[in-house]
Amino acid sequence: MSFYTSITGLKASQTSLDVISHNLANAETTGFKKSGTQFADVITGSSYDNPRMTTGIGVTVEAIRQNFTLGPIEQTGSALDMAITGNGFFTTRSEQTGNTLYTRNGSFNVDGGGFISDGSGNRLQVFPVDATGAVTSTATLADAHIPATNAAGAAFAGATVDTQGEVTATYADGTNTVIGVVSLADFVSPTGLKQVGSSNWEATGLSGTASYGQPGADQYGGLLSGALERSNVDTTEELVGLITAQRNFQANAKAIDTATQIGQTIINLRT
Structure with a gap:
């Protein structure tokens, strides 16, 4: 399960990177309006499940929302x-x-x-x-x-x-x-x-x-x-968001690597 959960995190981070890259590419485009990525958690369960035992199964992109604030x-x-x-x-x-x-x-x-x-x-x-x-x-x-x-x-x-x-x-x-x-x-x-x-x-x-x-x-x-x-893209703000998205991507990749190592350890114990 941890593999699939982390994969959703990788995909979400990639979408965030794509949106930020698009914003940066249009920092000098007249009349351009920047966008931001909004995420939502994904939960598995039913009405019979104990709410104290609810397990999350990752994240999804809820919306890519445009920002129409006035540019310079x-x-x-x-x-x-x-x-x-x-x-x-x-x-x-x-x-x-x-x-x-x-x-x-x-x-x-x-x-x-x-x-x-x-x-x-x-x-x-x-x-x-x-x-x-x-x-x-x-x-x-x-x-x-x-x-x-x-x-x-x-x-x-x-x-x-x-x-x-x-x-x-x-x-x-x-x-x-x-x-x-x-x-x-x-x-x-x-x-x-x-x-x-x-x-x-x-x-x-x-x-x-x-x-x-x-x-x-x-x-x-x-x-x-x-x-x-001019474009309402704030280059400094976008670069900070770029670093954050990169860190999120690396963290999810690390989670997959850890899950792989745990799985390998269990296999070695059986052999």
Whole structure:
């Protein structure tokens, strides 16, 4: 029995090492959120067993839980770089699959078609506005699109985003046009979001459906333009956890070695 108990300990320690290694590898990934491993003991027995004689049979990984604490904010100076100072996720739409994605990585640029998109081509989602720049609907999302020219035929010159999420396009004739307001998403249980890579998440039954709102309103954080949120991985903390996981692995390996020696001793006594 001790062999199997120690093997569960080895597997649990290996999982912990894998999670910590993933955190360390993404210490410089914009918008990355670290994860932590949670363990639970495994008990064997039935309702007829004496509770004073309960025997444990090892450990299991109960969950790998994501940590959504705010990471350090880094100034970049790029007008379309955005950082959320509080709760919420940027909402993007994959042009290839049509899937809705959520991210804390606010590094956006204007692509060749005039759409504001991330490095993977996912288009930023905004609330539509009227001619005065007022939001017309918070139940509808649209791709953030900047026309190449305005009504007067002036060429696009640049874009800015303010703390309230208004995306303003500037044209060569000096006129400004609000094309939309950045839509932020929030969830009842963000730890239930599914990681899909590139600092993106998808909603699941565990996270609940997204609720949308404007930056700075209700539970949604504000926006900082010209800044990005860095990874929330604390390298020192992860290295300490790495040493702890290594020690746990060595201890379980030693337990297997001890059980082997005891078994060998018993065999020698019989011979």
